Amino acid sequence: MSNAPTPQSDQELLNARLEQANQQLLQSEKLAAIGQLAAGVAHEINNPVGYVYSNLQTLDTYLNDLFRLTEAVDSARSLDDLRLIKQNIDYEYLRDDLRDLLAESREGIERVKTIIAAMKDFSHIEEEEFKPADIHRGIETTLNVVNNELKYKAEVVREFGELPEVECIISQINQVVMNLLVNAAHAIESFGRITIRTRQQGDTVIIEVQDTGKGISPEHRHRIFEPFFTTKPVGKGTGLGLSLSFNIIEKHQGSLDVDSTPGEGTCFRLTLPITQPDLNE
CATH class of the missing domain: 3.30.565.10 (Histidine kinase-like ATPase, C-terminal domain)
Incomplete structure (x- = not known):
C-alpha cells in the first residue's frame, strides 16, 4: 500500500505553508510599524512624565514650607509669629497651587496609563x-x-x-x-x-x-x-x-x-x- 502523498495533501501542505508565511509577514510588518511609532510613543510618554517630575520638585519645596509652619506651632512665641511665617510662605497661593499641581500630575499619570494600555492592546500579535x-x-x-x-x-x-x-x-x-x-x-x-x-x-x-x-x-x-x-x-x-x-x-x-x-x-x-x-x- 502506497504512502505517497496525494495531490490534495500536497495542496493542503502548500496552503498551510503559505498561511504560515502570511502570518509571519503580518507579524513582521506589525512589529516594524510599532518600531516606527516607538519614538513618537516615547515622546508622548516623556511629556507627561516631564511635568510630573517638575511638579514633584515643586511639591518638595512646598512641603518644606508647610513643615516650617507646622513645626513652628510648638516653638512660636505667639500667634503673630505663626501668622508671619504663614505670610512669608504665601500660604494662600501655596494651597491653591498644590491643588492644581496634584490635578495636573494625576492627569499626566492617567495619560501615561492610557498610552501603555493602548500599546498593550495593540501589540497582541499572537x-x-x-x-x-x-x-x-x-x-x-x-x-x-x-x-x-x-x-x-x-x-x-x-x-x-x-x-x-x-x-x-x-x-x-x-x-x-x-x-x-x-x-x-x-x-x-x-x-x-x-x-x-x-x-x-x-x-x-x-x-x-x-x-x-x-x-x-x-x-x-x-x-x-x-x-x-x-x-x-x-x-x-x-x-x-x-x-x-x-x-x-x-x-x-x-x-x-x-x-x-x-x-x-x-x-x-x-x-x-x-x-x-x-x-x-
Whole structure:
C-alpha cells in the first residue's frame, strides 16, 4: 500500500505553508510599524512624565514650607509669629497651587496609563481568534498609539455611528486602521483634517478614513494594494501596509475600497460583516 502523498495533501501542505508565511509577514510588518511609532510613543510618554517630575520638585519645596509652619506651632512665641511665617510662605497661593499641581500630575499619570494600555492592546500579535469586539474602542486604542504621528499633521474628526459588536480579530483590524491613519497623515503636506466615520449598513459595518491630503494619482490607484508598491521615498515605507491590510480584510470576508481626487484627498472605506458566516454555520 502506497504512502505517497496525494495531490490534495500536497495542496493542503502548500496552503498551510503559505498561511504560515502570511502570518509571519503580518507579524513582521506589525512589529516594524510599532518600531516606527516607538519614538513618537516615547515622546508622548516623556511629556507627561516631564511635568510630573517638575511638579514633584515643586511639591518638595512646598512641603518644606508647610513643615516650617507646622513645626513652628510648638516653638512660636505667639500667634503673630505663626501668622508671619504663614505670610512669608504665601500660604494662600501655596494651597491653591498644590491643588492644581496634584490635578495636573494625576492627569499626566492617567495619560501615561492610557498610552501603555493602548500599546498593550495593540501589540497582541499572537491573537488569532475571531471574537465579538467593540470597533470604536479599537479605533480609540489605535488613535492613542499613533497620536504623535497625527497631532502635528491633522485635526482628527470622529463621526461615529451606532455600531454593534463585530466578530473579528480586533488586533488585526486595529492594524488596518493604523495603516490608514498613518498613510493619511503622510499624504497631508502641511496641516489638514482626518475624518474617521463609522456606520452600520445592513449586516455590515463601515469604517471610513478620509484625509485632505494630496490624493492618489490615477496611474497609481490600481497598484496601491500590490505588495511592496510605495510612492514614499526610500526608507519611508515598506510597501506592505496596504497590501497586508487588504489581505486582513479579505480574511474577514470584507472589502477595502478607495476613492481619491488628486489635490483634494483620499477616502479609504473598510466594510466588515458583523458576523463571520463560516463561523456561525
